[in-house]
Amino acid sequence: MTLIFCVDDKFGLMFNKRRQSRDSAVLEDIKLNFEKVYISAYSEKLFSETNIEYEVCEDFSACDENEICFIEDKYSPDLLALADEVILYHWGKAYPADITFDIDLLSADFTLEEQSIFNGTSHSEIKKERYKR
Amino acid sequence: MKQLKYFAFLLAVLISLSTILCGCGLDLPEPDTTTTTQSNSDSSVITLDNLPEFDGTAYVAINDNIPYFTEDDCTTDSYEYYSPLDKLGRCGVTMACIGEDIMPTGERGEIGQVKPTGWVTAKYDFVDGKYLYNRCHLIGWQLTGENANEQNLITGTRYMNVDGMLPFENMVDDYIEETGNHVLYRVTPIFKGNELVARGVTIEAYSIEDNGEGICFNVYCYNNQPGVEIDYATGKSWTIEADATSTTQVEKSDDEYVLNTKSKKFHLPDCSSVDKIQEENKETTDKSKDELMDLGYDPCGACKP
Numbered sequence: 001m002t003l004i005f006c007v008d009d010k011f012g013l014m015f016n017k018r019r020q021s022r023d024s025a026v027l028e029d030i031k032l033n034f035e036k037v038y039i040s041a042y043s044e045k046l047f048s049e050t051n052i053e054y055e056v057c058e059d060f061s062a063c064d065e066n067e068i069c070f071i072e073d074k075y076s077p078d079l080l081a082l083a084d085e086v087i088l089y090h091w092g093k094a095y096p097a098d099i100t101f102d103i104d105l106l107s108a109d110f111t112l113e114e115q116s117i118f119n120g121t122s123h124s125e126i127k128k129e130r131y132k133r
Numbered sequence: 134m135k136q137l138k139y140f141a142f143l144l145a146v147l148i149s150l151s152t153i154l155c156g157c158g159l160d161l162p163e164p165d166t167t168t169t170t171q172s173n174s175d176s177s178v179i180t181l182d183n184l185p186e187f188d189g190t191a192y193v194a195i196n197d198n199i200p201y202f203t204e205d206d207c208t209t210d211s212y213e214y215y216s217p218l219d220k221l222g223r224c225g226v227t228m229a230c231i232g233e234d235i236m237p238t239g240e241r242g243e244i245g246q247v248k249p250t251g252w253v254t255a256k257y258d259f260v261d262g263k264y265l266y267n268r269c270h271l272i273g274w275q276l277t278g279e280n281a282n283e284q285n286l287i288t289g290t291r292y293m294n295v296d297g298m299l300p301f302e303n304m305v306d307d308y309i310e311e312t313g314n315h316v317l318y319r320v321t322p323i324f325k326g327n328e329l330v331a332r333g334v335t336i337e338a339y340s341i342e343d344n345g346e347g348i349c350f351n352v353y354c355y356n357n358q359p360g361v362e363i364d365y366a367t368g369k370s371w372t373i374e375a376d377a378t379s380t381t382q383v384e385k386s387d388d389e390y391v392l393n394t395k396s397k398k399f400h401l402p403d404c405s406s407v408d409k410i411q412e413e414n415k416e417t418t419d420k421s422k423d424e425l426m427d428l429g430y431d432p433c434g435a436c437k438p
Contacts, residue, residue: 008300010429010431011431015304015350016194016198016349016350018346018347018348018349020304021303021304021307021308021311022307022308022311023307023311024311045346077434077435093300093303093307094295094296094299094300094303095300095301095303095304096192096300096301096304096350096352097300100431100434101434102431102432102433102434103433103434103435104393104396104398104400104406104433104434104435105396106393106395106396106409106410106414107393107396107398107400107406107407107409107410107433108406108409108435109409121310121311122306122307122310122311123307
C-alpha cells in the first residue's frame, strides 16, 4: 500500500479538523503518477474539483497492497505498518497543527528512494519525497 | 483611506439589511461580559485569568476554535479596518474581510520608522535573529499588505511573531490563493491594564463562501519568549536565570533521549527505532523534551518520549 501525506515544516497534518494547506500542483502531480486514489469523505470535495479518479474509503487498513491512499483526517501511526511506500509532500512553510505525522520513517525500516522539488501555485517550492520499505 | 472603505461598507450594510450576504453558519456564543482585560475591542470575550499560563506552547485554542463573529460580520466584499490608537498610543482591534483583491502584489516596505508602545531594543543570543522584539503586524503583511501602519503594528516577541501568528497567516493566505474565497479575520491585542506591551493577541478567522469549511479558528497567541522575562508595563526584559529561585526556568530532564539528527526525531533509549538509526545520525542527549522541541526536534510517534 502506498500512503500519501502533505506535511508542514514540523510534520503537521491538520488543525481543527481542517487541512493545513492545499495546492493544485500537488493534485496535478498525483494525477500524473497514479491512476486512482483512495480518500476519506473529508477529502472528497477537494478531489471532486479535479479529474483524478478516486474512491471514498473510511477504512484505509482494508485497502489492498497495490492501492494508493491519500491521507488527511484519518492519520494513524498504525497505518504505517501496512505501507510499503510513503510519499510526503512538504509544503515548506509552518502552519498550526493539532495532528502531526509523528513517525520517523528512516527509523521505521523505510529508506528515502527519491526526492524532487516542483513549483506550487500558492507555495514557491514543494518537496516530494518517496520512501520505500 | 482603507478605514473610509470600511465605513462605506458598514453604511451599505445598514441601508440594506436585507442583503446580508451569507448564511455564516457559526454557532455563536453568548458574549462574556465579565472580562477585566483591556483589549480595546468590542469583541472582548476572553480574560487573561481564564487562559492557561504560557507553558512553551505558542498558541492555545479558545472557545473550541469558534470565532466570535456575528451574522452581520459576514460579507464577500473585501475590506480592512484598523482601530485608532488609544490614549496610551496602543493598537486596538483590527478586522478585515480578506480577498485576493486586497492582498499585496508588490514588495514589502520599510516599517522601522514605527515605534509601537513598549518598544525597547533588546538582543539575546538564543533568540532567532537575536532581537527580542519585532514590529509585529496584527493583520499580517501577506494578507492585507499594510506596511508602516502604526494602527497595525505592536511590540511582539520574535517567538509570537514566528511561532504564534505566522502559521495562522500562512494557512489563511494559502486558502485564499487556492480558492479565491474570502476570509473574515480579526486580530485583537490583549493588554493588561495600562501596560504598554500586549500579553498576547487573539486571532479569529472564518472562510465565508464555504461557511468555515476551509478556515475556522479562534486562538490566543502568547507574547512570550522562552528564556526571557518581560516587564509588560514598560517593555524591559531580562534573561531568566537558571537558578533554583526561578519558577519559570527550563527544567533539566532526568531522562536521556536518543536523537536522529537527520530526521529530527527524538526517542527513548529503549525505543525499537533506536537500533535502526545510522550511527552518523545518532546522538545521545540529556536535554529536556522542551529544549529538544525548541531545537526543532519532534517526539517519536512510536515510543512517545
